[in-house]
Amino acid sequence: MKTTYGFILLFLFSLTSYSQSDCPDAIIVCGDASYRGLNATGIGVQELDFSNPCHSVEHNSLWLKILIKDGGTLGFVLTPDSPDMVVDFDFWIFGPDVACDSIGQAVRCSTTNPLQSGGPNNLTGMNDIEPDIAEGPGTHGNSFINWMTVQDDETYYLIIDRPVGSSDFSLHWTGTATFHDLPFFNNPDDIPLDMSQCDQDGVDDHSTAFDITAYANMFIGSQNDVLLTYHASSNDMTTGDNPLSNPESYPNAANPGIAYLRMTNTITGCFETLTFGLNITSDIVAGEPGNLAQCDTNGNGLQVFDLSQNDDEIKNGDNGTVVTYYRTQQNAIDKVEAIGPLYQNNVAYAEETIWGRLENSTGCFGHDLKSFTIKVIPLPTFNNQDGLLPRITKCDDDLIDDNSAEFDLTVFEPMFTGSQTDILFTYHTTD
Ligand SMILES: [Ca+2]
Ligand SMILES: [Ca+2]
Ligand SMILES: [Ca+2]
Ligand SMILES: [Ca+2]
The missing domain is CATH 2.60.40 (Immunoglobulin-like)
Structure with a gap:
């Protein structure tokens, strides 16, 4: 039985602009990957007809291309994300080694409906227990059929279809057969990949040319038959379309920008993707001016x-x-x-x-x-609404008969101030 681990290709399959619902666009199954978050929406071109043993066609389909490396037994368990019994996934397997335009008759298929057949859950797949190799549609079968024995280097297509209900699903492979290895991006010293440089190309637009091929030798390492391509979008990276013609001089489209890389095994078609950041640096930091x-x-x-x-x-x-x-x-x-x-x-x-x-x-x-x-x-002004000369008079009441007494010079400050704010009074004996 294969080891299952969390190899996440979520980003790859959540793309709405790219659908793998037709045979020529099939996702190539490589490595020891179990898949999570897979989505089947739409059918593209209808490529099945009711002549197949399980009597159904594409409704919401996803095509996988299975390239066997070492032969053995091959099974899987498909688990819908939603346990709702209304959710029904079916599947067919065609091969070995057939072309998309002449896939022939399915060698395995199950179109059992879990609700109609009274199954314990809505899982489906192929295992070593079931004796049948085709079942369905509707009430017929129990959603599991006998797994396959496959040979070295054979190719099969697995079509997964969701005729009823709405849910993503995960796929867990079982058996002894192996798939071709994924190429991988070597980074033995785990160096940071993001690139930074200042914008000095003569146009002040936070963009300048990066050589995004700088890590190519390190990434490829000792791998043979691999091709590195560079792309301007995540979607192109996934599909392999529109490789950049001049990745040695790639201006970042935004700041920060992203470099999209794809490494493809030219013999098996297995590919891996990688992104890293492109940053324009600016050392300019202004100080705080005063008002x-x-x-x-x-x-x-x-x-x-x-x-x-x-x-x-x-x-x-x-x-x-x-x-x-x-x-x-x-x-x-x-x-x-x-x-x-x-x-x-x-x-x-x-x-x-x-x-x-x-x-x-x-x-x-x-x-x-x-x-x-x-x-x-504004300059401060002495408010004096009545226009009278301000004057303070008092009698000499300090018990010393000398025509001198203490005056409070501040008594007019509220009137002088009026509605003005932040006013300070000082008093002086001369002009
Ligand atoms: Ca199709
Ligand atoms: Ca089914
Ligand atoms: Ca069965
Ligand atoms: Ca620039």
């Missing part, structure tokens, strides 16, 4: 600010950089309509946000943005 404020010395709420007062704060000690200023974050990102360094605020007394952009003066592209505010502060 700028000026007093309204000319009474109109407008003042000219020297934005370059924040240059040093934004450069934060990095002298190989330049700072430019913008009225909006988008302008700063797009690097358009720079303002300053002398800039008059736009709306009197209103707080305005300015964006500083820091970037290298030479070398790698990259930038960082920081914002600060500018504001013109």
